[in-house]
Structures are given as structure tokens and as C-alpha cells.
Amino acid sequence: MSFKPKIIVCGSPAELSGVACKKIVEIIHASERTNWPLSIALSGGSTPKMLYSLLHEEHLHLLKEERALRFFFGDERLVPADAAESNYNMARQALLHDIPEDLVVPVDVGCVGKVSKVACNDAVKSADAYEKKIALLLGTQKVEGMEAEIPVFDIVLLGLGSDGHTASIFHGSQAESEMHRAVSVGFPSPTMSPKVWRVTLTPITIIHARHVILLATGKEKKCVLNGIIADTPTEVPVSRFLRNCKGDVTFILDKEIAGNLTC
Known part of the structure; x- marks a missing residue:
């Protein structure tokens, strides 16, 4: 199956953030304003942080007074909400x-203090609660050919890990x-840190979003990107x-990951 996403190559992190910001505002x-707030699932990481700062700097009125977006999280680490590793904390700042x-x-992370105390069953409880919260706010739609009903996000922001993971x-x-x-x-692969449980949107939810925006940088991820795009x-x-x-x-x-899109 041929896969041809729109690909935009940027020369710097600042340019990448600017392009992503423009895309979201577009x-x-x-x-229709009657559909505001649109739903957006945020990603963690340093690159999205620049994007969020730019949205705050240039479009706060649109987001605050005009209430154009409602912010969810594509994934979250089960760490205290004020921890440096928290995606919520990064986006809040x-x-x-x-x-x-x-x-x-x-996400209701349900934990304070030492993150090592968060077990798999705690993560499942947080995931169940977040799924219900999303469904309450967005509603659900029947997935063709399946029994599942899922929420449909307007925008899902994603990053890309060097091990090939997203969210x-x-x-x-x-x-x-x-x-x-x-x-x-999910629990990270051995090469990833921090070693804590995470709550995440599932592939089926991401697949059915109206807009998916992937932000990716770094030559070490070039083969991973090719693994997504190449037939x-x-x-x-x-x-x-x-x-x-x-x-x-x-x-x-960025230019480093884009290259010629082959390993």
C-alpha cells in the first residue's frame, strides 16, 4: 500500500515549530467556529515544547479568549504532575x-512522591479513567468493521523515538x-527512560484522527522514518x-532525519 503523507522539511528547530504552529492555526x-473548541492531543518532548511556547506567544487570544482548542494528551508518564518528566508539566509551563x-x-496519574511505586494495575486504572473522560467530552463513533467505538480527535500531535515508538x-x-x-x-523499551508506566492513546485512536501531525528530528531516526514511509x-x-x-x-x-528517506 502506497503511503504519501505531506512532508515538510525544515532547516532549524525554530522553523519546524513555526511550520507546526501555522498548521494548527490553519x-x-x-x-466552523461552532465546532470550537477543537480537540488536540499533545505530545511530549523538547521539539513540541518550542511549538507550545510559540502558540502561547503568538496565538494566546485565539486559544484563551476564543477557546479554539481543548487540550488532551497523547500520552503521559505516571509521574507526579509537577515532575520534570511529566508531559503535562512541560505543556503547562x-x-x-x-x-x-x-x-x-x-491524565489523572494517581501518584505522588516516588514513581517506582506506580504499578501496572495503577496504569490500567489511569488509562480506563482517561478513556472515560475523553469519551464524555468528545463522544464516540463506531469503527467500520469493528465492534469498537472510539473518540475522534481533530488533531493528534506525535513525536518519533529512535526505537520506532510514537506516543x-x-x-x-x-x-x-x-x-x-x-x-x-505502555512500558518503555530497555533503551528508553524514565522507566515508568505510561498511559497512551492507542493506534486505532490515532488512525481515526482527522489530522495527524508528526514532528521528528535527528539523523539517528532516519531508518525509523523510512520504515514508516517505504513500501x-x-x-x-x-x-x-x-x-x-x-x-x-x-x-x-528537520534536514537530518529527512535526508533521502532511505537507510
Whole structure:
């Protein structure tokens, strides 16, 4: 199956953030105001942080007074909400501290203090609770050919790990094979840190989003990117499920990862 996402190659992290910011604002303005707030699932990482800061700097009125977006999280580490490793904490510092509370929908991590105390069953409880919270706010839709009903996000922001994961969908994890739930759990591969349980949107939820925006940088991920895009890749990363996306897919890349898109 041929897969041809829109690919934009940027010369710097600042340019990449600017392109992503423009894309999000274009999606907002292309929608009917009666559909605001649109739903967006945020990603963690240093590259999205620059994007969130830019949204705060240039479009706060649109997001705060005009209430154009409601912010969810594509994945979250089960660490205290004020921890440096928390995706919520990063997004709060960069943008969400000035957004009305009813427009911010964090994962209930259910933990304080030492993160080592968070076990798998705690992660499952957090995932179940977040799935219900999302469904309450967005509703659900029947998935063609399946019994599952899932929420449909307007925008899902994603990153890309050097091991091929996206969100917290790791190879061999429960989330990777989950086909009936919108939210699941994952535990990082041995090369990833921190070693804590995560709550994550599932592939089926990401696949049915109206817009998927992948932000990816670094030459060490070039083969992973090729594994997603190429029809006959030398590597098949877990994130290859993105080839099945039903909506608009945009990859915003730096020059190092883009290259010639072959290993």
C-alpha cells in the first residue's frame, strides 16, 4: 500500500515549530467556529515544547479568549504532575498555565512522591479513567468493521523515538496490539527512560484522527522514518501503523532525519 503523507522539511528547530504552529492555526480557521473548541492531543518532548511556547506567544487570544482548542494528551508518564518528566508539566509551563482549566484535560496519574511505586494495575486504572473522560467530552463513533467505538480527535500531535515508538506505543506493549480501546498502557523499551508506566492513546485512536501531525528530528531516526514511509522497508517500526491513518497526515521534519528517506 502506497503511503504519501505531506512532508515538510525544515532547516532549524525554530522553523519546524513555526511550520507546526501555522498548521494548527490553519486547521482551526478552516473549521466552523461552532465546532470550537477543537480537540488536540499533545505530545511530549523538547521539539513540541518550542511549538507550545510559540502558540502561547503568538496565538494566546485565539486559544484563551476564543477557546479554539481543548487540550488532551497523547500520552503521559505516571509521574507526579509537577515532575520534570511529566508531559503535562512541560505543556503547562510552556502554554497551558494561561489556558482556562476546563480546556485542559490531563491524565489523572494517581501518584505522588516516588514513581517506582506506580504499578501496572495503577496504569490500567489511569488509562480506563482517561478513556472515560475523553469519551464524555468528545463522544464516540463506531469503527467500520469493528465492534469498537472510539473518540475522534481533530488533531493528534506525535513525536518519533529512535526505537520506532510514537506516543507511548512501544514494540510488544499492550497498547501496540489493542484494537478495542481508545486508551491503553505502555512500558518503555530497555533503551528508553524514565522507566515508568505510561498511559497512551492507542493506534486505532490515532488512525481515526482527522489530522495527524508528526514532528521528528535527528539523523539517528532516519531508518525509523523510512520504515514508516517505504513500501518495502528494511526496518518495520511499531509506528508503521501510521500508514493506516484515515485523515490528513503531515510529517514535519528537520534536514537530518529527512535526508533521502532511505537507510
